[in-house]
Amino acid sequence: MQDIFRHIDDHLNESLAQLTELCKLASVSAHPPTADAIAKTAEHVSGLLRDLGFEASILTKPALSEVEGPAPAEGSGSLGGQAVVYAEQPGRSSRTLLFYDHYDVQPAEPLELWSSPPFEPAIREGKLYGRGVGDNKGNIAARLAALRAWKEVRGELPCSVKFCIEGDEEIGSPQMEEFVEEQRGLLAADACVWEGGGVTWEGIPQLTLGVKGLLYVELAANTVNRDAHSSYGTVLANAAWRLVWALASIKGPDERVLIDGFYDAVRRATPEERAAVEAMPSEEAETLRSYGVEEALTGVRGLDYRLRHLFEPTATIDGLTSGYEGEGPKTVLPARAMAKMDFRLVPDQDPDDVFAKLRRHLDSRGFGDITLRYLSGERPARTPVTDPFVGVVRQAVMDTYEREPIIVPSMAGTGPLYPFVATLGLPTADIGIGYPESRAHAPDENIRIEDFRRGAKAIAALLGRFGEG
Amino acid sequence: MQDIFRHIDDHLNESLAQLTELCKLASVSAHPPTADAIAKTAEHVSGLLRDLGFEASILTKPALSEVEGPAPAEGSGSLGGQAVVYAEQPGRSSRTLLFYDHYDVQPAEPLELWSSPPFEPAIREGKLYGRGVGDNKGNIAARLAALRAWKEVRGELPCSVKFCIEGDEEIGSPQMEEFVEEQRGLLAADACVWEGGGVTWEGIPQLTLGVKGLLYVELAANTVNRDAHSSYGTVLANAAWRLVWALASIKGPDERVLIDGFYDAVRRATPEERAAVEAMPSEEAETLRSYGVEEALTGVRGLDYRLRHLFEPTATIDGLTSGYEGEGPKTVLPARAMAKMDFRLVPDQDPDDVFAKLRRHLDSRGFGDITLRYLSGERPARTPVTDPFVGVVRQAVMDTYEREPIIVPSMAGTGPLYPFVATLGLPTADIGIGYPESRAHAPDENIRIEDFRRGAKAIAALLGRFGEG
Numbered sequence: 001m002q003d004i005f006r007h008i009d010d011h012l013n014e015s016l017a018q019l020t021e022l023c024k025l026a027s028v029s030a031h032p033p034t035a036d037a038i039a040k041t042a043e044h045v046s047g048l049l050r051d052l053g054f055e056a057s058i059l060t061k062p063a064l065s066e067v068e069g070p071a072p073a074e075g076s077g078s079l080g081g082q083a084v085v086y087a088e089q090p091g092r093s094s095r096t097l098l099f100y101d102h103y104d105v106q107p108a109e110p111l112e113l114w115s116s117p118p119f120e121p122a123i124r125e126g127k128l129y130g131r132g133v134g135d136n137k138g139n140i141a142a143r144l145a146a147l148r149a150w151k152e153v154r155g156e157l158p159c160s161v162k163f164c165i166e167g168d169e170e171i172g173s174p175q176m177e178e179f180v181e182e183q184r185g186l187l188a189a190d191a192c193v194w195e196g197g198g199v200t201w202e203g204i205p206q207l208t209l210g211v212k213g214l215l216y217v218e219l220a221a222n223t224v225n226r227d228a229h230s231s232y233g234t235v236l237a238n239a240a241w242r243l244v245w246a247l248a249s250i251k252g253p254d255e256r257v258l259i260d261g262f263y264d265a266v267r268r269a270t271p272e273e274r275a276a277v278e279a280m281p282s283e284e285a286e287t288l289r290s291y292g293v294e295e296a297l298t299g300v301r302g303l304d305y306r307l308r309h310l311f312e313p314t315a316t317i318d319g320l321t322s323g324y325e326g327e328g329p330k331t332v333l334p335a336r337a338m339a340k341m342d343f344r345l346v347p348d349q350d351p352d353d354v355f356a357k358l359r360r361h362l363d364s365r366g367f368g369d370i371t372l373r374y375l376s377g378e379r380p381a382r383t384p385v386t387d388p389f390v391g392v393v394r395q396a397v398m399d400t401y402e403r404e405p406i407i408v409p410s411m412a413g414t415g416p417l418y419p420f421v422a423t424l425g426l427p428t429a430d431i432g433i434g435y436p437e438s439r440a441h442a443p444d445e446n447i448r449i450e451d452f453r454r455g456a457k458a459i460a461a462l463l464g465r466f467g468e469g
Numbered sequence: 470m471q472d473i474f475r476h477i478d479d480h481l482n483e484s485l486a487q488l489t490e491l492c493k494l495a496s497v498s499a500h501p502p503t504a505d506a507i508a509k510t511a512e513h514v515s516g517l518l519r520d521l522g523f524e525a526s527i528l529t530k531p532a533l534s535e536v537e538g539p540a541p542a543e544g545s546g547s548l549g550g551q552a553v554v555y556a557e558q559p560g561r562s563s564r565t566l567l568f569y570d571h572y573d574v575q576p577a578e579p580l581e582l583w584s585s586p587p588f589e590p591a592i593r594e595g596k597l598y599g600r601g602v603g604d605n606k607g608n609i610a611a612r613l614a615a616l617r618a619w620k621e622v623r624g625e626l627p628c629s630v631k632f633c634i635e636g637d638e639e640i641g642s643p644q645m646e647e648f649v650e651e652q653r654g655l656l657a658a659d660a661c662v663w664e665g666g667g668v669t670w671e672g673i674p675q676l677t678l679g680v681k682g683l684l685y686v687e688l689a690a691n692t693v694n695r696d697a698h699s700s701y702g703t704v705l706a707n708a709a710w711r712l713v714w715a716l717a718s719i720k721g722p723d724e725r726v727l728i729d730g731f732y733d734a735v736r737r738a739t740p741e742e743r744a745a746v747e748a749m750p751s752e753e754a755e756t757l758r759s760y761g762v763e764e765a766l767t768g769v770r771g772l773d774y775r776l777r778h779l780f781e782p783t784a785t786i787d788g789l790t791s792g793y794e795g796e797g798p799k800t801v802l803p804a805r806a807m808a809k810m811d812f813r814l815v816p817d818q819d820p821d822d823v824f825a826k827l828r829r830h831l832d833s834r835g836f837g838d839i840t841l842r843y844l845s846g847e848r849p850a851r852t853p854v855t856d857p858f859v860g861v862v863r864q865a866v867m868d869t870y871e872r873e874p875i876i877v878p879s880m881a882g883t884g885p886l887y888p889f890v891a892t893l894g895l896p897t898a899d900i901g902i903g904y905p906e907s908r909a910h911a912p913d914e915n916i917r918i919e920d921f922r923r924g925a926k927a928i929a930a931l932l933g934r935f936g937e938g
Contacts, residue, residue, distance in 0.1 A: 031797070172798065212700070214800070216800070223762070224761060226760070230813070231783075231881035232760075232778075233785035233811075234766070234778045234781055234783055235756070235774060235778055236765070236766060238785060240788070241716075241720065243789075244786065245721065245722050247710075247717075248713055248714055251710065253710075253835065284704075287701075291705055293693055293705065296704040296705070297703070297705060308703050312703055314700075315702070316710075317707060317709035317791070318709075318799060318803070319791055319792035319793035319799075320709050320789045320790060320791040320803075320806060321791075322788060323788035325789070325790040325807075326788075329641070329809070329811070330787060330788075331683070331685070331785075331883075332787050332788070337789060338794075340792070340793055340794075340799070342798070344700055344703075375798040376798050412701070412703060413698070
């Protein structure tokens with residue numbers, strides 16, 4: 001592998017220049033999307049893949065209107081539906097590795113907090129700054145560097161490679177399940193490399209094998225046809241009270257979700273997953289200090305803290321709005337009140353099922369008047385820590401970093417992993433170029449150039465080991 | 470009295486012109502107050518009283534910083550402190566009638582909903598439109614018309630008359646209790662005519678004898694030092710949840726307030742008050758229709774509806790704010806959440822006492838982390854329906870309207886009545902010029918000119934009867 005690694009070293013500046021060009025395209029998928037930049041970026045990425053000998057095409061996700069469900073009657077799905085870049089190239093081995101990535105980025109605002117313009121990437125002190133340099137264009141560029149090394153040094157890829165690079169990840173990957181279902185033939189593979197990943201502060205590489213799911217809803221109470229003088233609190237129903245009581249029925253101060261059947265489908269951590277979590281370094285003290293609190297919710301700590309964070313579902317109020325929100329007193333009985341809520345779900349919870357249970361919960365607790373909108377949903381997924389592919393990835397990482405990686409059975413966040421694991425039946429793991437201060441989604445997003453170099457080498461090593469396997 | 474009434478008729482246009490001039494002064498007391506217009510209006514009103522032979526002066530309320538309490542340690546009082554116009558004139562009888570009024574007005578916004586400019590009063594179809602034509606400058610002008618008639622027809626007033634006309638009523642009359650305490654000698658009288666009042670849709674005059682009190686508070690939860698990604702819902706405390714649970718502990722869906730001792734000081738309606746409420750016309754159907762609902766809160770109706778509306782305290786959420794309040798999904802765990810609440814209080818509840826009980830309630834229910842700010846407080850007050858003064862006012866109204874008035878033992882709203890009833894020991898009642906579509910506080914505030922004429926005559930009749938009494 002040293003010849004391959006050397007090629008990556010020798011062409012590092014070219015790879016960074018390629019990444020810089022890619023990051024100049026402001027492919028923001030949030031609403032309203034920068035449609036022109038999105039389309040240009042999809043074309044640009046396709047071109048880079050073709051330059052490496054890939055057959056690349058631009059696919060479209062199923063239109064929202066054609067999708068049946070999953071949003072129930074009251075629901076309304078998210079928008080999105082940007083082009084998906086698909087590419088494939090056969091290799092020496094017929095085993096196929098699928099890369100899932102995304103070419104869209106988060107908005108750059110607030111612009112004034114950037115040290116240099118977000119869409120004009122700049123190198124300072126060994127770091128490259130710019131929107132998307134880490135999440136996720138930097139990972140795309142690192143994969144390209146590894147592929148180029150194989151092609152130029154050995155003349156062919158060690159295994160067959162496919163790419164699925166979407167443009168809606170930052171807005172929740174709408175229609176990804178339907179897209180994968182529709183394209184399951186095209187996307188067929190033996191394993192999948194996921195989009196994120198990186199190293200800890202101590203430089204230890206981490207492999208993450210799963211994601212939580214998500215159900216995002218809006219609850220609203222509408223009582224009277226307009227705000228009333230608050231002296232009518234005697235006889236007119238107050239929307240803020242209705243909403244408060246409905247919310248309080250969903251979860252109490254002991255943090256237990258009170259929706260009947262909410263926990264039914266929760267898959268407990270396996271002994272192997274538990275062991276992996278035990279071996280993980282603790283970020284507990286750092287997280288609590290960073291948020292200025294002395295203890296975690298309900299006093300949970302140590303292994304229980306990590307198990308709860310990675311294996312338990314949540315019910316979170318994301319926002320509340322009703323009536324008078326300004327300074328000082330104003331006596332008003334609100335006609336309308338609204339809450340945003342998200343539920344982080346774990347295997348095998350299903351957002352549509354939880355939505356239906358939440359509706360039944362409200363109805364049965366006397367809150368039939370509370371309207372519920374389904375804003376978005378993603379299913380949770382985990383690759384078992386015992387899957388042979390995890391071993392292959394672990395070996396590839398050890399080839400490169402010369403140390404044992406941390407295995408993270410699931411992240412606490414959400415991503416469109418489910419159709420890759422469930423529909424395509426693939427084991428998944430990530431190898432990435434991030435570090436704890438990458439500031440994904442925030443101003444001064446950056447990567448360390450050394451992390452980029454190592455991440456590219458780890459991908460190159462994985463291609464080699466996977467081809468042999 | 471016919472000579473007096475005739476004078477009012479003959480000088481109606483002059484009285485309306487006087488009212489029009491008064492309403493051209495935009496004496497808005499809300500923050501920031503129109504300080505120049507406020508001062509001019511106080512001077513203008515003093516001048517009108519001096520023209521009728523009153524000795525008039527401009528007094529100041531105690532400065533906020535000099536006031537001890539009532540805001541407890543966490544509290545913060547309202548602003549305000551505009552000049553009070555005080556005036557007095559001896560009459561034939563030594564019995565003294567005190568008029569409480571206010572020369573400040575509500576803001577005119579939203580301006581685009583006015584049919585004519587709010588501070589350029591205009592007559593259309595027997596109505597005078599403009600900010601303050603009813604609340605409360607029109608009542609001041611009607612009192613002046615009655616006083617002028619007595620002076621010009623009989624040469625003197627039939628009783629001694631005092632005026633206390635404040636400039637802060639529309640922002641909750643801050644420091645009024647302290648002012649009355651400080652000026653109790655100057656304000657000494659035998660009875661008090663209150664500022665509002667008017668007739669029903671059927672043209673039946675109403676006399677209102679009491680007000681509810683008010684405690685207005687802000688509750689806030691602060692958990693972490695900044696908003697977090699909602700995946701931390703597992704381990705970080707969510708301010709929105711803390712607030713929701715604290716609020717839900719204060720009142721449940723059965724509308725019963727759960728603060729220990731909240732109802733202890735509630736004075737039940739006397740048999741006479743109950744009888745008065747029974748004799749009141751029902752506004753229930755009209756109110757419910759107007760707010761687009763089929764039934765009142767908890768299904769209360771008929772006499773129970775009216776008794777609850779007038780004699781029971783409330784706990785109202787006036788506003789909620791936390792986290793993400795925009796369109797679509799955004800996954801955020803809020804660091805801060807805030808609620809506004811008001812409690813309408815009935816005799817003999819005390820806002821300071823209820824505030825202390827609310828603090829104890831939160832502490833004892835595990836919500837010591839919820840901060841509480843005292844934004845404003847007013848005490849409730851009622852004049853007994855059996856007070857002889859009520860009989861005198863009733864007679865005066867019958868002289869004018871030739872029909873029995875409706876006696877309303879208390880309104881559901883709040884006003885600074887308490888120091889007049891409790892500190893000065895005065896019976897109170899209102900005689901006013903309003904009607905159900907007067908639109909006080911709203912665009913197109915207006916009075917019917919016939920109501921103005923009759924209201925002035927009722928005041929004139931009251932002066933006469935009171936002087937005889």
